Amino acid sequence: MKNSFEEIKKAKNPEIINGFLIKLGEDLNVDYLKYIEYFMNNLDAQIFDKVKLNLIFLIGEIGKLTILDDRYLTFLIETYYTSDRWIRNEIIQAFGKISTNSDITDEVIELIGNAVNDDYSPIKVNALQVMLNLKELPPGVRRNIFQALNSKDSKLEVFCVKILDKFLPDYNQLVNSLNYSDNYKILKPYTIRTLLMVYFLSPLNLEPFRQKISNLNWEIEYLEIYLKEIDTYEKILFKKL
Numbered sequence: 001m002k003n004s005f006e007e008i009k010k011a012k013n014p015e016i017i018n019g020f021l022i023k024l025g026e027d028l029n030v031d032y033l034k035y036i037e038y039f040m041n042n043l044d045a046q047i048f049d050k051v052k053l054n055l056i057f058l059i060g061e062i063g064k065l066t067i068l069d070d071r072y073l074t075f076l077i078e079t080y081y082t083s084d085r086w087i088r089n090e091i092i093q094a095f096g097k098i099s100t101n102s103d104i105t106d107e108v109i110e111l112i113g114n115a116v117n118d119d120y121s122p123i124k125v126n127a128l129q130v131m132l133n134l135k136e137l138p139p140g141v142r143r144n145i146f147q148a149l150n151s152k153d154s155k156l157e158v159f160c161v162k163i164l165d166k167f168l169p170d171y172n173q174l175v176n177s178l179n180y181s182d183n184y185k186i187l188k189p190y191t192i193r194t195l196l197m198v199y200f201l202s203p204l205n206l207e208p209f210r211q212k213i214s215n216l217n218w219e220i221e222y223l224e225i226y227l228k229e230i231d232t233y234e235k236i237l238f239k240k241l
Contacts, residue, residue, distance in 0.1 A: 014050035060094030113141035128159035
């Protein structure tokens with residue numbers, strides 16, 4: 001492999017480099033990071049653009065085997081913000097692989113949170129999948145979950161509900177998250193109804209939630225929307241008794 005690498009360095013041909021990177025992926029080894037780092041730092045922009053997809057894939061795969069140095073995470077972050085949606089999607093998937101073996105940084109978590117609101121649906125889904133596998137969900141990132149629920153996208157909703165169930169399992173935690181940084185202003189009536197259906201299967205538990213919401217110092221126009229949705233949902237639950 002070392003001899004092949006020396007020849008490829010001289011060739012500076014993106015097709016040959018991609019072939020080499022694909023071979024590395026067929027027989028993963030942590031030692032291959034030295035090759036990856038060379039290509040990260042020593043290719044001109046045109047060649048780099050043609051091989052970065054395979055580089056990113058390899059970083060993610062090796063990230064499942066070992067804890068990666070921060071410079072690889074920095075590389076992925078910087079590449080993410082200058083790349084098209086296909087590359088961004090591969091980077092999100094790479095972070096997902098890396099997170100199975102390492103604690104990812106706050107900067108990476110922020111990027112993943114922002115990716116939930118990307119225009120490209122696969123990026124949104126993969127970002128939510130990564131968030132679901134995190135050990136903790138920082139308060140600032142929860143805003144992105146509420147925004148995703150507003151989309152009425154059933155695929156996103158499934159992941160969002162799983163994330164809420166894992167990180168905010170009771171309504172007190174939900175209220176705290178809504179209260180954080182005025183997140184309550186984000187939710188549309190549809191999303192409020194969705195959350196009510198997730199958290200409340202009985203009208204008995206709904207009344208304490210209503211009281212808690214009523215006592216919050218929220219702007220009146222938003223408070224009225226929440227109370228209206230709660231009252232409507234409560235009537236539906238009582239009819240089912």
